[in-house]
Amino acid sequence: MSREPRSRRQHYTIDVVALTPRDAELAVLLERRSEGRDKTVRWNVPWAASKPGESLADVAQRAIRRGTGATPTWSTQVGAFSDGTHPGGSDLSIVYVALVPMGEDEVQGDEFQWFLLSDLPALTDRQSQMLQESVNAVRDRLDLYPVAFKLLPATFTLSELQHMYELLLGRRLHKASFRRALSAASLVEPTDEWRSEGRGRPAQLFRFGSRKRRRGKRGVRFDLLG
């Protein structure tokens, strides 16, 4: 029943994993830091300490604005991580994942840089874990929140949308099935613009416009149980 504050109370930071699509893959925003006497270059995800009275989401916003020119289009809390060490010495990292749309991935200054997930620099245990779980969090929310749309510009072709889903799911989808399901849900609206990419037939541009709310109340799915 020891509820008295210890000699050293545990404290926390808010760490933000910002993701953007790049080269048919996801990239994460990392911040440079120099460590030790030889100034070894290390990388970690942006973070900020919480001030009294500030909401967690606000701190996350603050942390990510330091590094990106663009405001993320979506973000959500991933969880709390306490394993390993933290560059700021925090005992606990509250992790937010933030999505930055295609083409808005400019960074501010030398301190920040995007890294492809397949080509990451060396990271501490906690950093790796946070990254892994952030990507999982986005994947898990894929059919609950329109995260794929949040990674695209305001208007996009249906092929681009499909490729974004394929990127996030890590597997190929069948074109006709994809479009049929999309059309059944009335999730996108056609614009009157078309995009010609040089070769092949031009593609019509669509915008995200969820209107119809036909909540399907289907049976239980046992086939996903792990």
Next chain:
Amino acid sequence: MSREPRSRRQHYTIDVVALTPRDAELAVLLERRSEGRDKTVRWNVPWAASKPGESLADVAQRAIRRGTGATPTWSTQVGAFSDGTHPGGSDLSIVYVALVPMGEDEVQGDEFQWFLLSDLPALTDRQSQMLQESVNAVRDRLDLYPVAFKLLPATFTLSELQHMYELLLGRRLHKASFRRALSAASLVEPTDEWRSEGRGRPAQLFRFGSRKRRRGKRGVRFDLLG
């Protein structure tokens, strides 16, 4: 770029929402506390402070063991909550939800008591929020983890299993469809025991025995998007 520790560093606790089925509904374990000069009785979910070097899951275990005779059969992190106040004065609550199976819901001492979700005492904002999100977390994981099974005894009838799903989903399911899906997934194994509940035909007892891993790789579901 203010990364220096503030005059008062923010600190956190681990709070645990323990759930058990009771009277065709979920119940939550709350802990009594006396507050103010008139010793008003207040209730809150069990919590514990983190000690250096202890993992979050361990702290959660410690917090919940104080209140229940039984060890929870499953638990997972829900998230971090900072709104409002906390009985221990912590700035941040890391919330774990823990499942206690049917029939193992004894409490230790007067300090703890189960409350039906439909009949809760007055709670602070943060406590209500934590509770709400914990129930949502269980519901969201329903077809990813066998949470319904974790709320049942080791052996159970298929009707009990269906009622548990109905309880968690908040809607009725069709018996034949439910069993067909269950059978297709090869999730349960029959035992040679039968249970007679007095009236009606006796029911065969089953145990959870997931072996077949036929991961369905289906298309994208747009119909769930919020």
Next chain:
DNA sequence: TGACATTAGTCGCATAATGTGACTAATATG
């Protein structure tokens, strides 16, 4: 005992959702 209520468990059919290959359309290249 035998009709009835009650709960367990199964079957079969209609409909809906999905996988898939093949098709047409519109553009650029040579």
Next chain:
DNA sequence: CATATTAGTCACATTATGCGACTAATGTCA
């Protein structure tokens, strides 16, 4: 004009799902 390339659609087979109706096994009570 033939060919390559990407967009977009169609039709059909297969699978999944909703659902009512059926049989089975027990207890209750007249």
